[in-house]
Structure formats: structure tokens, C-alpha cells
Amino acid sequence: MPRRNPVAPPTRHACPHQVTEGSRTGERYPPVRERYPELVAELVRLLRDEGEPELAVAVRDVPYHGACDCGDDFCRSIRTAGRPGRGPYGEGHRCVPLRPDQGMLNLDVVHGRIAFIEILDRPPLR
Ligand SMILES: [Zn+2]
Numbered sequence: 001m002p003r004r005n006p007v008a009p010p011t012r013h014a015c016p017h018q019v020t021e022g023s024r025t026g027e028r029y030p031p032v033r034e035r036y037p038e039l040v041a042e043l044v045r046l047l048r049d050e051g052e053p054e055l056a057v058a059v060r061d062v063p064y065h066g067a068c069d070c071g072d073d074f075c076r077s078i079r080t081a082g083r084p085g086r087g088p089y090g091e092g093h094r095c096v097p098l099r100p101d102q103g104m105l106n107l108d109v110v111h112g113r114i115a116f117i118e119i120l121d122r123p124p125l126r
């Protein structure tokens with residue numbers, strides 16, 4: 001019986017459960033789409049309406065970093081990047097207001113990346 005080579009060969013594929021992305025803590029964030037498919041479908045549609053096809057593609061893969069913790073009853077906002085810290089985002093930031101049928105939806109985009117989805121005056125997300 002041949003002995004197993006004690007040196008493991010380099011593996012070609014990484015286990016998807018071990019993938020870490022963009023986080024110092026090594027935490028992995030699921031896409032917002034997995035949690036709120038209807039919201040993301042709506043955002044895609046609204047972004048196309050606004051003439052933002054690149055963001056309409058990007059929003060499908062934004063990571064869910066957690067709910068906004070401002071504590072306001074009417075706020076259902078979602079963080080999709082690390083915390084900006086207190087105060088404004090600064091250079092490279094722009095706000096993209098959308099026109100949903102209900103309430104308010106705005107995206108905070110920092111250097112082309114969606115950092116925050118502002119969701120106000122809307123029913124709880126499903
Ligand atoms: Zn909030």
C-alpha cells in the first residue's frame with residue numbers, strides 16, 4: 001500500500017465557505033439580494049429608470065453589512081460597506097435619489113461603490 005504524500009498538493013479551488021472579502025475581521029457578508037430579493041429587484045428597476053445601468057448591475061452583488069442603527073421608526077436603511085464613521089463621506093461621495101412608488105430610496109455611492117441604501121417611510125422589508 002503506497003504511503004500518502006505528507007505534503008498536500010496546492011489546491012486549485014478555494015472552499016466558498018472560507019472566502020473572505022473586504023473585511024478586516026474576516027467576516028463574510030451575504031449579498032443583500034439573498035435577504036431582500038424584492039428590494040434589490042426594485043432597486044435594479046429604479047436605477048435603470050434613473051440612467052444608472054452600472055449601479056443597477058452593482059446593486060445585485062452589494063454585501064449586507066447590517067441594518068442602519070439610527071433607531072428611527074421610519075428608517076429601514078441598510079449598510080452595504082464598512083462604517084463611514086461619523087460625519088460626511090467626503091470626496092468621491094454622491095447621493096443617488098430614486099423614485100419608488102412608496103417612501104424614499106436613496107443610494108450613497110462612494111467612489112462608484114454603493115455604501116449605503118437609505119430606505120425611509122416604507123413598510124418593513126420582507
Ligand atoms: Zn437609519
